[in-house]
Amino acid sequence: MKNTKFIVKVVRGTRAAEYVQRIDRSPVQTTFKRHLALLMGKLTAEDVVSSLGNSRCITELIPIQVHG
Helix, strand or coil, X not given: CEEEEEEEEEECCCCCCEEEEECCCXXXXXXXXXXXXXXXXXXXXXXXXXXXXXXXXXXXXXXXXEEC
16 A cells, blocks of 8 residues: 655755755754655645745655555
8 A cells, every 4th residue: 555745856056956854943954965855745735835935945745655
């Protein structure tokens, strides 16, 4: 059985894309390594995107198929 989880991709200006690693801190912690990104449900990912949407960065939800 496959489930869909989401990761949040963040692009800040001309820097390389980053992925959200932790959301329990303010501001959220990001990483450049996609395999270290936090897998989260759709509602949590949408909350992260809306909170980061106020800053000067471009955010994107990326769906990932995981076995579970």
